Amino acid sequence: MSFWLRRSVQLWHQRTLCSALTGTKSYDIVIVGGGLVGAAVCAGVAQSGSPCKIAIVEPNLQKFLSNSVEQEERSFPLRTSTINPASQRWLKKLKIWELLDSQEIASFSRMKVWDSRSGSSIVFHSSEVGLESLGSVVANDDLLRACYRRIQRSAMSKQSKIDFFDSGVDTFQWSSSHRGFTEWPVLTLKDGNELHCRLVIAADGSNSPTRKSANIPWFSHYYQQRAIVVTVRTEKLHRTAWQRFLSTGPIALLPMAGLNVSNVVWSTTELEASILSSATKEALIDELNKAFLGVANDTILKKADSEEYPPVISEILKGPASFPLVLGHATEYVKERLVLVGDAAHSVHPLAGQGVNLGFADARCLVEILENARMTGRDFGEISLLLQYQLRRLPKNLLMLSSLHGLETIFSSSLGPVSFIRGLGMSLLGGFIPAKKAIIDFASGKIE
Numbered sequence: 524m525s526f527w528l529r530r531s532v533q534l535w536h537q538r539t540l541c542s543a544l545t546g547t548k549s550y551d552i553v554i555v556g557g558g559l560v561g562a563a564v565c566a567g568v569a570q571s572g573s574p575c576k577i578a579i580v581e582p583n584l585q586k587f588l589s590n591s592v593e594q595e596e597r598s599f600p601l602r603t604s605t606i607n608p609a610s611q612r613w614l615k616k617l618k619i620w621e622l623l624d625s626q627e628i629a630s631f632s633r634m635k636v637w638d639s640r641s642g643s644s645i646v647f648h649s650s651e652v653g654l655e656s657l658g659s660v661v662a663n664d665d666l667l668r669a670c671y672r673r674i675q676r677s678a679m680s681k682q683s684k685i686d687f688f689d690s691g692v693d694t695f696q697w698s699s700s701h702r703g704f705t706e707w708p709v710l711t712l713k714d715g716n717e718l719h720c721r722l723v724i725a726a727d728g729s730n731s732p733t734r735k736s737a738n739i740p741w742f743s744h745y746y747q748q749r750a751i752v753v754t755v756r757t758e759k760l761h762r763t764a765w766q767r768f769l770s771t772g773p774i775a776l777l778p779m780a781g782l783n784v785s786n787v788v789w790s791t792t793e794l795e796a797s798i799l800s801s802a803t804k805e806a807l808i809d810e811l812n813k814a815f816l817g818v819a820n821d822t823i824l825k826k827a828d829s830e831e832y833p834p835v836i837s838e839i840l841k842g843p844a845s846f847p848l849v850l851g852h853a854t855e856y857v858k859e860r861l862v863l864v865g866d867a868a869h870s871v872h873p874l875a876g877q878g879v880n881l882g883f884a885d886a887r888c889l890v891e892i893l894e895n896a897r898m899t900g901r902d903f904g905e906i907s908l909l910l911q912y913q914l915r916r917l918p919k920n921l922l923m924l925s926s927l928h929g930l931e932t933i934f935s936s937s938l939g940p941v942s943f944i945r946g947l948g949m950s951l952l953g954g955f956i957p958a959k960k961a962i963i964d965f966a967s968g969k970i971e
């Protein structure tokens with residue numbers, strides 16, 4: 524046996540023994556949180572360039588890795604995301620998109636936004652900006668399964684070593700000398716495992732325990748609203764994303780894969796949300812149709828015959844469920860050996876369906892920076908490297924965050940002058956193609 528082979532076997536035994544005795548394992552990267560953004564980062568890092576040792580820690584991992592879900596859940600998912608063209612392109616590049624069944628994707632090429640008070644409206648067409656579609660609606664569970672299938676394939680190809688931990692991180696120890704691994708963070712999991720690594724990627728959502736443990740301040744504004752989410756059947760098939768601004772907040776009807784299936788996201792006051800959550804199915808259908816079509820039942824049907832209004836909702840297939848709406852932003856995205864991505868760094872109002880798209884843009888940027896670091900032999904955890912990520916992503920996310928907050932404020936105001944300007948603005952924008960193009964470019968991720 525050659526010296527090098529003997530030495531490698533010795534080292535391998537040492538490491539395995541260490542893990543077996545202490546439960547301590549070492550990695551280049553530990554991803555905390557394997558939701559959509561964490562899973563996409565993992566798939567991205569696992570596929571790029573030279574080999575790398577990655578751990579992903581997620582308490583719902585078993586569910587995400589499993590391919591078998593109840594038939595009912597598979598047919599009518601509740602949580603969906605509108606994936607913009609930029610995110611779609613990246614997911615295609617990572618070969619994640621191709622793992623979605625075509626029946627799991629509902630693309631839309633038209634979007635109508637209208638205001639209940641001024642009556643003004645604006646319609647966007649993908650053809651106006653030379654795009655095939657304005658976005659695609661996919662169920663979160665389907666997209667997660669596709670991400671994990673891609674990660675598992677990378678793990679099997681041995682391009683990168685990936686360990687999966689079906690657990691949560693319990694405690695974090697930052698920048699301390701630990702069993703000879705000076706300055707590497709140590710994460711203790713709820714199942715007793717200890718992981719230390721060059722870099723922690725925090726993708727653990729807006730309540731991020733990782734961000735809190737690293738003492739990164741988080742500014743937040745609670746909208747005192749909740750989003751009611753329902754999957755419904757409509758009387759007619761449609762391929763338009765509809766959004767109506769009511770005095771209490773926006774309501775959206777998004778086409779989903781499946782026969783006349785759509786997803787409703789209704790942002791409203793806490794009081795109305797609790798009434799809607801406990802309403803009977805019949806009462807909820809009535810409320811939804813009134814919210815989209817405005818008036819008494821016979822008028823609803825008349826209007827719904829027209830292409831200008833959404834189809835009538837005839838059945839509740841899943842839900843309702845409700846989610847609190849919070850705007851939040853971390854003051855910094857990086858520290859030595861730590862980087863925040865997705866909702867752990869920023870949380871936005873769902874009115875424009877941008878949350879996970881911003882997260883995917885973070886993920887894309889970070890994967891690119893880590894890939895360059897690997898090629899030049901740099902340490903992933905170096906602050907000067909991570910600052911490149913912060914410099915590129917923080918201003919763009921802040922711009923989107925403030926634009927969405929501004930929109931929410933303008934559309935929730937019932938002041939006469941604001942309502943007038945809102946109506947006038949929509950009418951003017953509707954006839955001005957360059958302005959519409961700029962809005963679509965912004966929402967589709969072309970200008971990030």
Ligand SMILES: Cc1cc2nc3c(=O)[nH]c(=O)nc-3n(C[C@H](O)[C@H](O)[C@H](O)COP(=O)(O)OP(=O)(O)OC[C@H]3O[C@@H](n4cnc5c(N)ncnc54)[C@H](O)[C@@H]3O)c2cc1C
Nearest residue numbers: 556558559560605691692727728865866876877878879880
């Ligand atoms: C009603 C609604 C509709 C939305 N619609 C859209 C849309 O159409 N388009 C869009 O782009 N965005 C949308 N969003 C926003 C989008 O859902 C979020 O931005 C996105 O899910 C964030 O993904 P994430 O992976 O960063 O965080 P999360 O999805 O919150 O995932 C965080 C993960 O971290 C794990 N975790 C937490 N604590 C720990 C721990 N201690 N250790 C290990 N793991 C941990 C959790 O289990 C979880 O899986 C919507 C949001 C809402 C509320």
